[in-house]
Amino acid sequence: MDNQNLIDMANRIGDFFESMPDHEEALTGVAEHIRRFWEPRMRRALLSTLDEAPDAYGLALTDFTREAIVRYREKLTPAEAPAV
Template structure:
């Protein structure tokens, strides 16, 4: 999974929602878009970047996008797959 690409995509989503006048609604919009549109593997990879060095991939989450992901991390975290 190319984390640079995931960070870039998340930032583009953040850029779109950041223009909304209601900050809280915009944060929710980022998180909901990622939750609904990204497969669990992509969300896990994005969330793991929060625990790593911010510039490790040569691109960092924007402050706004990071705020949305941190605030809604629990909702973005995929459920654990049960062993069959």
Template sequence: MDNQNLIDMANRIGDFFDSMPDREEALDGIADHIRRFWEPRMRRALLSTLDEPDANGVEMSGIVTEALVKHRDGLTPAALSTAV
């Protein structure tokens, strides 16, 4: 998964919601969009960039970082069940 592309896409989503006057609504909107429209692999990869000290020079916008941190539990895909 190309983390640079994921961060770029997340930043574009953040740019859209950043114009909202209600910051909490914007944060919720970013998280909701990512949860609803991004597949689990994409969400896992994007969330993993929060734990990396350097994302290869690609900077995540502040509003996206804030939304991901606030909604991390709800954005983290459930573990795949291996039980048969």
């Protein structure tokens, strides 16, 4: 998975929602879009990239997108797959 591509996609989503007049609604929109339309492994990769290298990749996130991801991290974190 290309981590920089995930960051770029998240920023494009953030750019779209940031134009909304209600800041809180816009933040929720970013998180909900990522939660609904990104598969779990994409969300895991995005979150782990931010955890492992916050300075390297985190700086590439816009402030608005970072705020949405940090605020709604719990909702964005996929459930663990059941053990087989």
